[in-house]
Amino acid sequence: MPYDPSTFPPFAVTVxxxxxxxxxxxxxxxxxxxxxxxxxxxxxxxxGFVRDDEGLEVAASRExxxxxxxxxxxxxxGHRGGAHLExxxxxxxxxxxxxxxxxxxxxxxxxxxxxxxxxxxxxxSARWAPSDALLDASExxxxxxxxxxxxxxxHGQILQDGVERARSKIEYSSLATAFCPPExxxxxxxxxxxxVWGVALDPRNFHRKVTGTPGFLMPTGGTTTRQGGxxxxxxxxxxxTVLNPPMLRPEA
Amino acid sequence: MPYDPSTFPPFAVTVxxxxxxxxxxxxxxxxxxxxxxxxxxxxxxxxGFVRDDEGLEVAASRExxxxxxxxxxxxxxGHRGGAHLExxxxxxxxxxxxxxxxxxxxxxxxxxxxxxxxxxxxxxSARWAPSDALLDASExxxxxxxxxxxxxxxHGQILQDGVERARSKIEYSSLATAFCPPExxxxxxxxxxxxVWGVALDPRNFHRKVTGTPGFLMPTGGTTTRQGGxxxxxxxxxxxTVLNPPMLRPEA
DNA sequence: TCAATAGTGTCTCTCAGACAATATGCG
DNA sequence: CGCATATTGTCTGAGAGACACTATTGA
Numbered sequence: 245m246p247y248d249p250s251t252f253p254p255f256a257v258t259v260x261x262x263x264x265x266x267x268x269x270x271x272x273x274x275x276x277x278x279x280x281x282x283x284x285x286x287x288x289x290x291x292g293f294v295r296d297d298e299g300l301e302v303a304a305s306r307e308x309x310x311x312x313x314x315x316x317x318x319x320x321x322g323h324r325g326g327a328h329l330e331x332x333x334x335x336x337x338x339x340x341x342x343x344x345x346x347x348x349x350x351x352x353x354x355x356x357x358x359x360x361x362x363x364x365x366x367x368x369s370a371r372w373a374p375s376d377a378l379l380d381a382s383e384x385x386x387x388x389x390x391x392x393x394x395x396x397x398x399h400g401q402i403l404q405d406g407v408e409r410a411r412s413k414i415e416y417s418s419l420a421t422a423f424c425p426p427e428x429x430x431x432x433x434x435x436x437x438x439x440v441w442g443v444a445l446d447p448r449n450f451h452r453k454v455t456g457t458p459g460f461l462m463p464t465g466g467t468t469t470r471q472g473g474x475x476x477x478x479x480x481x482x483x484x485t486v487l488n489p490p491m492l493r494p495e496a
Numbered sequence: 497m498p499y500d501p502s503t504f505p506p507f508a509v510t511v512x513x514x515x516x517x518x519x520x521x522x523x524x525x526x527x528x529x530x531x532x533x534x535x536x537x538x539x540x541x542x543x544g545f546v547r548d549d550e551g552l553e554v555a556a557s558r559e560x561x562x563x564x565x566x567x568x569x570x571x572x573x574g575h576r577g578g579a580h581l582e583x584x585x586x587x588x589x590x591x592x593x594x595x596x597x598x599x600x601x602x603x604x605x606x607x608x609x610x611x612x613x614x615x616x617x618x619x620x621s622a623r624w625a626p627s628d629a630l631l632d633a634s635e636x637x638x639x640x641x642x643x644x645x646x647x648x649x650x651h652g653q654i655l656q657d658g659v660e661r662a663r664s665k666i667e668y669s670s671l672a673t674a675f676c677p678p679e680x681x682x683x684x685x686x687x688x689x690x691x692v693w694g695v696a697l698d699p700r701n702f703h704r705k706v707t708g709t710p711g712f713l714m715p716t717g718g719t720t721t722r723q724g725g726x727x728x729x730x731x732x733x734x735x736x737t738v739l740n741p742p743m744l745r746p747e748a
Numbered sequence: 749t750c751a752a753t754a755g756t757g758t759c760t761c762t763c764a765g766a767c768a769a770t771a772t773g774c775g
Numbered sequence: 776c777g778c779a780t781a782t783t784g785t786c787t788g789a790g791a792g793a794c795a796c797t798a799t800t801g802a
Contacts, residue, residue, distance in 0.1 A: 447753080
């Protein structure tokens with residue numbers, strides 16, 4: 245045993261949040277502007293230090309509330325009545341933060357579109373940005389004008405992993421409803437899938453599929469006309485959490 | 497901002513390994529006996545402290561080599577020529593280690609059956625144990641006699657998450673071949689699926705499915721008789737990493 | 749009236765599961 | 776030969792994708 249555990253090296257542990265929502269038919273991420281070095285003035289994912297008596301998910305939940313006012317559901321894994329929160333991955337490259345050795349546990353949050361852009365507490369400056377633009381910038385792929393600067397630290401990678409997790413997870417779970425208000429129509433749910441995947445889906449096959457999956461959607465009885473055209477039935481999220489068979493993403 | 501980052505609380509960061517293999521048609525996990533308190537004498541997952549200048553995956557890889565002599569592939573995500581290693585999840589409940597605040601990043605390793613039980617270095621005492629027995633013990637579900645003691649710390653939960661990840665991931669990826677030697681037969685691959693899922697699969701449909709998925713299996717030309725009966729073709733793992741359509745686990 | 753969206757029905761192709769039949773080693 | 780395993784083939788039902796058609800609102 246060539247290493248003495250009693251002299252373990254001290255680390256700082258943080259949580260970072262990938263908060264996703266669908267606004268104007270586009271997948272958007274919450275980013276905050278950094279007020280101090282390093283990366284001063286750059287956009288970054290919201291997050292902060294884990295306190296010494298605080299669990300990781302509690303810390304993520306606290307940061308979420310501080311930055312957005314959002315509460316996630318109290319249920320162990322569910323998301324009824326609030327945003328969905330789950331652990332994403334942990335990032336701990338030795339030089340990812342130039343100040344000190346920091347290990348960051350990233351969490352993924354799926355939230356419905358929020359009324360105010362951001363009503364956060366200690367967020368100096370925060371906004372919803374289209375995820376595509378942020379990812380292009382972090383890849384160095386941005387177009388000429390209005391070039392988006394890459395996210396601070398390794399947050400571009402974290403965002404990419406979070407977006408990919410969301411894209412993959414709505415295939416085989418009912419999580420897409422976490423992007424919707426408590427009552428929603430089949431068309432609104434379809435636009436969520438289209439925004440997250442960036443593809444067009446056949447409205448007729450989609451309707452047949454989601455209404456035919458037991459426990460996915462529960463009709464509330466009400467109807468509404470939010471997009472013009474024939475009024476649509478309103479639904480709530482059902483009890484099912486896994487979709488079997490899954491909603492398959494179309495091939496490239 | 498009611499919290500001063502300059503006084504961040506120090507954490508210890510460890511990696512823990514869920515090392516899975518298939519032995520005698522059963523899914524088995526590598527466990528080591530603890531030589532010191534807390535939980536002295538109990539079985540635990542292998543693992544250790546992350547060093548000061550060391551990345552998380554490097555630390556996991558180092559611990560794997562120290563405990564088993566296994567090397568995982570150098571490729572970023574692949575597993576050709578070695579074990580497969582991927583990050584599983586991070587566990588950081590405030591009291592999970594009574595000595596101090598420890599955040600543990602768990603990694604999942606899928607390895608072929610090893611010749612010697614364990615040829616490890618600093619492993620005082622290590623063995624392969626059937627995952628089912630370990631999980632039953634951690635659930636308090638063990639039968640009367642030869643009761644297996646629960647794993648130390650929260651390692652029962654970590655093992656359960658790792659086993660579930662493996663069960664789920666072989667559905668839609670070619671990772672099941674990581675449990676096989678470099679050359680293997682369709683029957684051997686089928687027994688891997690049966691051991692991991694704990695179900696019986698139809699040999700004929702399984703054969704049609706895996707040989708019909710492009711890029712999953714590459715014939716090497718050789719044949720062998722390892723189980724009696726007609727000789728079987730030998731295959732290597734193909735280039736495909738994702739299985740489309742997936743190998744669906746039968747319902748309960 | 750038209751435009752737009754919601755919802756139903758029909759056809760075809762792929763694929764999973766059940767299972768018959770044949771191939772080829774070993775004792 | 777008898778047994779065990781490998782491999783191929785056939786049938787059937789579930790479900791996805793393409794797309795015609797009807798329903799119901801507002802402009």
